[in-house]
Amino acid sequence: MFKLEKTDLSLLVIVAVLTMFAPFILNPFPADSAMAQFNAGYPDLMQRFVIFGVFAIGFNILFGLTGYLSFGHAAFLGVGSYAAVWMFKLLSMNVVPAIILSVIVAGLFSLVIGFVSLRRSGIYFSILTLAFAQMMFALAYSVLTPITGGETGLQLALDDPRILGVSQTAGGNIPVPSIFGLEMRSSAELALGAWSFTFNVGYYFCALIMLVSFYVAIRIFRSPFGMMLRAVKSNQQRMNYTGLNSKPYTLAAFVISGMYAGLAGGLMASMDPLAGAERMQWTASGEVVLMTILGGVGTLIGPVLGAGFIKYFENIFSKINSTILHEWFAFLPDGLEDLLVNVLYPFIGKGWHLTLGILFMLVVIYLPGGLVEGGQRVNGWFRNRGAKKSTTKTTPAE
Amino acid sequence: MGILEVKNVGKRFGGLQALGDVNLSVKENSVHAIIGPNGAGKSTLLNCLVGKLIPDTGSVMFDGQSVLGRAPYEINQMGISRVFQTPEIFGDLSVLENMMIPCFAKRDGAFEMNAFSDVMSQKDVLEKAEHMLEEMNMADKRHMHAAAMSRGDKRRLEIGMCLSQEPRLLLLDEPTAGMARADTNNTIDLLKEISDQRDITIAIIEHDMHVVFSLANRITVLAQGTPLVEDDPENIRGNPKVREAYLGETA
Numbered sequence A: 001m002f003k004l005e006k007t008d009l010s011l012l013v014i015v016a017v018l019t020m021f022a023p024f025i026l027n028p029f030p031a032d033s034a035m036a037q038f039n040a041g042y043p044d045l046m047q048r049f050v051i052f053g054v055f056a057i058g059f060n061i062l063f064g065l066t067g068y069l070s071f072g073h074a075a076f077l078g079v080g081s082y083a084a085v086w087m088f089k090l091l092s093m094n095v096v097p098a099i100i101l102s103v104i105v106a107g108l109f110s111l112v113i114g115f116v117s118l119r120r121s122g123i124y125f126s127i128l129t130l131a132f133a134q135m136m137f138a139l140a141y142s143v144l145t146p147i148t149g150g151e152t153g154l155q156l157a158l159d160d161p162r163i164l165g166v167s168q169t170a171g172g173n174i175p176v177p178s179i180f181g182l183e184m185r186s187s188a189e190l191a192l193g194a195w196s197f198t199f200n201v202g203y204y205f206c207a208l209i210m211l212v213s214f215y216v217a218i219r220i221f222r223s224p225f226g227m228m229l230r231a232v233k234s235n236q237q238r239m240n241y242t243g244l245n246s247k248p249y250t251l252a253a254f255v256i257s258g259m260y261a262g263l264a265g266g267l268m269a270s271m272d273p274l275a276g277a278e279r280m281q282w283t284a285s286g287e288v289v290l291m292t293i294l295g296g297v298g299t300l301i302g303p304v305l306g307a308g309f310i311k312y313f314e315n316i317f318s319k320i321n322s323t324i325l326h327e328w329f330a331f332l333p334d335g336l337e338d339l340l341v342n343v344l345y346p347f348i349g350k351g352w353h354l355t356l357g358i359l360f361m362l363v364v365i366y367l368p369g370g371l372v373e374g375g376q377r378v379n380g381w382f383r384n385r386g387a388k389k390s391t392t393k394t395t396p397a398e
Numbered sequence B: 001m002g003i004l005e006v007k008n009v010g011k012r013f014g015g016l017q018a019l020g021d022v023n024l025s026v027k028e029n030s031v032h033a034i035i036g037p038n039g040a041g042k043s044t045l046l047n048c049l050v051g052k053l054i055p056d057t058g059s060v061m062f063d064g065q066s067v068l069g070r071a072p073y074e075i076n077q078m079g080i081s082r083v084f085q086t087p088e089i090f091g092d093l094s095v096l097e098n099m100m101i102p103c104f105a106k107r108d109g110a111f112e113m114n115a116f117s118d119v120m121s122q123k124d125v126l127e128k129a130e131h132m133l134e135e136m137n138m139a140d141k142r143h144m145h146a147a148a149m150s151r152g153d154k155r156r157l158e159i160g161m162c163l164s165q166e167p168r169l170l171l172l173d174e175p176t177a178g179m180a181r182a183d184t185n186n187t188i189d190l191l192k193e194i195s196d197q198r199d200i201t202i203a204i205i206e207h208d209m210h211v212v213f214s215l216a217n218r219i220t221v222l223a224q225g226t227p228l229v230e231d232d233p234e235n236i237r238g239n240p241k242v243r244e245a246y247l248g249e250t251a
């Protein structure tokens, strides 16, 4: 089916099932239990999971396959967001044209930036991409204010022209992004006993797009083009002396990953119609590098896992504060409770970066293949145990 | 006219004249060896033929066309394949994939945006690669990581990769350097087989006299960037000038 190998198809099916049932899977705790703050099944966060999943999947096509490490991909995400918001302002609140323009604009930017940056490789390439992104960030903040909204960011206003739509709703509000009339923000709630689940249009829209992106990435990985990209990473010298021009291959990978970033930016703006320069900052570019490495560079599912992992930490761990810690350890004697809270405190709330940093270091040192390698090891370990068990079981029968 | 005509080629590195005034004519379907002491300029000459270096003076014609100023991939597409001194293969890829890449390059040219079809559905390329692996006696290693193979096998794979492109001229830079005797003899046999069975010209840079005299039917001796003599093997063996320059013996 879908012209995929069995293992790839099952991977796609697993990802599809997980994303479609995410509102359940991410809300395992009853709504008013103490553990409810670990629930991640609310629209805003779920949207971020899949949008950053798209971003990381695309980044991995460049970094994972060709080995070229871009430190400027957030710039393409940023221009994608701006393009989408402009489309909302000028054309229509329908997300489809907005997202199409995001992808095209990001593709054009990545064509130019990639063309120049790919004149160098290794660290010089990374620095060039970083320089471009920082330049765009600085311009967006300052001289390009008429286009980007500068420090406040680009927002919708009550007097936007909007050719195919209205400037204001009947109630005098700014209209919201929608897909052919269905509003992105609309949600259905389902309460099952103590549990409650939210099904949001925006989330399902992003999730479907992520599934398509994931499918396209699988096809690219398994194609002759994907094999050439791995050849670029493995030995460019041999490639060039085998009659292959590595430049257009690398540039194509760069543009494809830039378009994925633009798509992610367009989706972000579709969920919340504003765009700010901070989306282009180097920390944002660094984040997608972390996601890809944490999940597993060059693997299909790794970037998605990495994106989910980091976004979960950012949103859940950062919300735990000392009051919550005190509640958890209230059953302990006072002295011990205070001690534990003080020990844990640096790792939570604003300190989530510390926890993430430590985890990142542990993964890079002990699991260079990222979470995917971790999963494979656990799987292998279970299989070995299973194999041993079945042999011990069958031996007496013989 | 030979298939490869090198005329008055000179190359200077700063103050060092690496190649003086090199003239060389490689006849079609011959095995032409280029020998000479260390630092004679053999590798430099070869690099001028494949587009890695551009000579300061002179011309290099392959099959009537100039190769100068062309990128390595373009020269390869003209029909010149190169084997490196240390095997250059795609270490991160499987042996089969290594063999498929030159087949794709042969079929699709220098760049082809074939991003949506499955590699394994490209039956013609797959068959050709499998066939070449069998010819190289490495079909059993097809799913191996290329980097995990022995040096002899890597060399074999590299030669196979070059052959799968059906080049008209195969260039080898000291293909047996650092090899054990057994591997060296295997390589000699392989190259003999190749030149006997295929419509191919081989130019080989070699240090090992045993290899040179087992394979070559024409030899050019290079010393200090200029060709000393070009002759048939039997005449080279006894030539006092060659003995002096190359073997360091005084006549």
Ligand SMILES: Nc1ncnc2c1ncn2[C@@H]1O[C@H](COP(=O)(O)OP(=O)(O)O)[C@@H](O)[C@H]1O
Pocket: B013, B016, B018, B036, B037, B038, B039, B040, B041, B042, B043, B044, B045
């Ligand atoms: N890229 C380079 N830059 C400067 N000098 C070089 C370079 N390549 C080779 N040489 C010099 O040119 C001379 C010929 O080198 P080479 O062609 O490698 O000799 P051979 O392969 O015959 O041993 C040597 O003296 C070497 O040091």
Ligand SMILES: [Mg+2]
Pocket: B042, B043
């Ligand atoms: Mg040499």
